Amino acid sequence: MAGSGAGFVPPSTADFNLPPIIGNNAYSTKPVFLVLLSVLVISAFFIAASRKALVVPSKLQFAGESIYAFVRNDIGEEIIGHEFMRFVPFLFTLFTFILTNNVFGIVPFLQFPSMSHVSFPYVLAVFSFVIFHAVGVKKQGLGKYLKGIAFMPGVPKAVYILLTPIEIATFFLVRPLTLSLRLFANMFAGHLLLLVFIMGGDHLIRGVIGLKLIAPFAFAFGIGMTFFEFMVQCLQAYIFTLLTALFIAGALSDEH
Amino acid sequence: MATGGEEGALWSIMGYLLSGLIIWGGIGAAVDHWLGTHFFLLIGLLLGGGASMYLVWLRFGRK
């Protein structure tokens, strides 16, 4: 046990700090290139899919159109309501961008979800934060919008001391923070999980004969977890877009 | 709002509870730090939890 168990370094947060690719430039790490690549991939795919639009769609056109229809109908129209068309470009960009960057986590040779670096989800959350507050302010006016957030109707005046800080913290701090941290934590934990199984299996197969027999199970579990990760990645892209749409819908409706 | 409303309600319930605990628990921890006591954190957490439950009831429980 001492001979085989020693020397295994469990994967940790240090595995996410990748060295720069070009020289010593701190901005040339793998996630940055993955984000740039994702922009190219998305643009190329949708340009190719919509270049020759036919009444009877080709397979590529059908794929592109069904993604677009999913975002427009199932997220946009269902949740935002009759004004949804203004927000579809933003929601669609958000969904395809997050989905592509998440799925990079299981594409062979790329194999790194760029959203597992927390700064990318932060930026996306800032975008949706600014947009849903701007929509609310534009629709209802600044004073009325802030009053609607901070003061719940139908409550005795003294209780506002207790409730108003919570309301303000929810809308301006917890919402963008949970939005970005949910995406980050899922991608981070998923990548770490895959690292544990694959690196652990790799270590087991170098061990004594008894451990070699266990190694295939570790690899099989790693492969199973890869499919599970694919599900999580799609789900997180959907949830991020869905919550952004829900925030926009909440800012548009003046019931609260 | 149809089915999407329920899902959104669940996430915003979680947000309310979390921010209630963070804000009032944070105030309690700050008072503790300032006075050198230990029980204001607990009071703040209970107050925040209660207040956010009340807020959830106001927004989703009544009518």
Next chain:
Amino acid sequence: MKGTLNLVGYGLSAIGPAIATGMIFAAYISGVARQPEARSVLQPIAFLGFALAEALALFGLVLAFVL
């Protein structure tokens, strides 16, 4: 490997709210499926039950970081 026992304790304490949330929504879904017009009556009750269960889980989360 480093870590703190607080997080193990939080993991154990999160089992209860997880089961509770599952049972609340199982009951809500089967209630709405049997009697769709009862949705407006059941929805606030389900949400409040969810909030109660979730409050315990979040208490555990905050205390795991604070203590």
